[in-house]
Amino acid sequence: MIMSLDTFTYRPSDIDLFGMQTKSKTWEPVKPRFVPLLGGSFIVDGIPVSYKLEGSAEANSSAGLVWGPGRLHDIQAYVTGREAERMRSIRNPLKWIPPLPGMPPPVTLDRPWDTKPNGRFGADGMASFSANASARARAESRLEAELGVFGGLLSAGAFGGLNTSADASARTTIDTFVTATYTDGVITLTAVLDFSAALNLAFSVNAFAGVKVELRLPEIPVVTDLTHRVQSWPIVGWVVPDLSKWRWRKEYRKDWPLFSRSYAWNLAQRFEISAGGSTGSMPETEGFGMDKLLRDVEAAQQAGSLKDDPVGPGTQRRNSDQGAVSAAKAGALAGISSAQRTAEREKKANQRLLARARKAATAATPAAASSAPGAAAAAPPAIASVRPAATPVQQLEERGGKLDDATKSVAELRAKTDALGAPANAQDGTTRNQAQSGYDSVAANADALGDAIDDGAQGFAIPPAVEPADADYAKLKEAMHRAYTAFDEAVDPIRTEKLYADDQVREAGSSADLAAYRNAALTHQSASGALWKRVQKLESDLERAREWYEKGDFALGATVFTELEGTARRATTESSVLKANRPVGDWDLDYVELDAGQLVLKSQYRGKATRSYFYPHDYSAGTKARMMAEIGSFRTEEGVVYWEWRGGLSSRGDHWWKLNDPQEMPTLDHTAPTVLGQWNSAGRTTAYAPRRSFYDFVGAGLTVVPKQRNSSAGGKEPDSYTPRVTRSFRGAKT
């Protein structure tokens, strides 16, 4: 400010303008922009999975301001005119006037009493405060995916996104000149201040995307039924199929550090201040330039590839072993059989106990026979809380009912087992896997049921009231339990061995070629049959011993059951020996099986596969050289090479055949005999070497024919390869 000489500068005290203030603002999101994240195909366990992933990225920004406290300092008011004179006058020095004699001393105070200017004057000063600007910018994404999984075994889902955000803050110290007005001691001002905060937004943008691949499990109603627990079954605590061992799920993910980049954002700030306060704002309408960020992100995208997974779900999970399924089925059937035997055994025992209990009740008092059906029907309904204790007869009747339910449960388990037959033989391994779990579950349930009956759990216990309270009786029960357990363990392997022997005798038939094997099978059948009879007698002995000794002489009964246990264990040992000494055929067990008295190729080697597996698939170099020599002559016409074959006319009506044409090119043909003829007459009885010699024309003339005249061309080759072979046949190409 330019001041005239008559201006008096007055300096008021500093003024607090405003306290701490805040302000925030969010800008509208930038519209989504699609960016490719990932695309291609990869292979999981031999099954291709194709994918195409796109992310739609959108971004927004926000900012906040904190400013204050504001203060006006170095204020100057510029006083003019007479007021300036007055203000200046108070600055004149005091004058000393010597006092006159006899007169009071004069006092001259050359100053006004009011030291502040009066009136309205221009003023200025320095407004100061600090402002802190903070900013945040971020990008979000959604994922669009196209997936293709081929082979039916796998299902897939997709995921992905962009991870990015950046924060920054900047502090601005403001100390700026402002103009004001001074009016009778009061300073007023109004100022609009524009500043910008230099914000450095450091983005680190990561994209991720991937595919979740899962082994698809089939829906097999019977297994689902088992899984959901059939409430109608009388036994609680059923074991449900464990499908978790077949489940497989994996994420294939790719991460890209797209870029790491900093962006400067000069955030505009506006402060309007006055002596009474302030307002702050961010006058930008677009916020941080997110378009630029998204463009950069898009430019940084690269088509990613997911790594193949050669293992994937693994062979076991996706391709169940037929042998394991068969074993599971056998386990289920064995469990059912055992539970059935146990239930029937206990039903018989229960009937005996019930008859005795009824007899005892009738003898004691006629009223005690109230559990007879007619009496029970006439009795008033019992109230649970005051229900009298059940009589032994009632308890045994209840137990009998439970055993009947157990029998029904066994029948139901058997029905489930039968229903699993179809999935167990399904083409796809995952279905077979589920069937295997179903069988395992049936076996576990049958075992649980048998154990519950054996252990007297879940209502199967013999009522204590009908059992003697005798220490020897307890020993008898213990010995009997051990004997029955040993018996159950003996039955299945012995029956299996007997069935196997019966099968082998039947399959061996009457062929002279198989006489030696049939004799061995008969010997095996005889031994296993004898063992089976012993087991049947053992079952009868156990039953009779139980019936006899549960009436008395418990100590001797315990001894008898211990002896029977030993008999059962010896039978088990003998069955193991029998199994180890099964008759073994002397044919090629790798490729051949016994079926209805004949040796035949295993199914996978039959038909056209016979030629593939048991003959060479190419010719030796020497034979190829001979073949070339067999062709009489060649000629070239207009760039096309022809070869001469006089066995027939080409489509052009001559004996010249196109050398390069797929249908006219020269090929070797087996005609005398054909490969089929050689197999049916000799190949199925020999080792590989004679078949290879035949195939490679060793010692035989060659027949060169156009491909279309080859006896095996165009599906002309019959597949009537007999599956029957002899003991001397050997399949291996060695």
Next chain:
Amino acid sequence: MGSYHLWHPCYLRSGPVTIEAFVTAGDALLDPRGGRELTTAVLSTIGLADVVARVQDHSLVPTRTPYFGSYRDSGDWRDRWPEAWRWRATLRPGPTPALRAAPAGNRYDLDAPGVISRTVGHWPCLLVVDAATETLIERAAAVIEAAYPGADIERARALDRFPQLRVGLGDHPASWFEAGATEAEDLLGALNEVGASTSVDGLMRSPFVDPA
């Protein structure tokens, strides 16, 4: 029987979507002739006729490998190391159809144009190695990498089930094969010792194809 046989079609596990298969001579006297016609025939044979239009690159490379030969015990080196052709087709992006199960005998019959054998003088030496388990194939890979640090190993699947290595041991002249291809034969022996199979006939036998 086909003029040619087609073996082990498989998607390769690296790079763009590429199908690879091996072509060997069947009844045909001539070598298979590469080109679009062969590629079309191969894709049609393996049930991928729909992707013919998406083939952007294809090749047919003659190699010598003992894997497909039926005369390993022959005195003629051409029988011990017979030719097989490595066919590849790279597809433009798009749905990738699954390969169907291999036919009986694990090979396809292929009728395709032929060409009179050209004497190239040298061939890539190729080993194809099968194993019943991933563990075993990794053991085989370690054997190869120890013997041939620079070997070109491609991982594939045989019969959609068994892990397979397709191993390039570099180009070699006829004289190298004729002299016994000692290094390659030693490697074959080492691979067999660890339980890997190095012939298609081995793959077709137990334990790979378990009758159960």
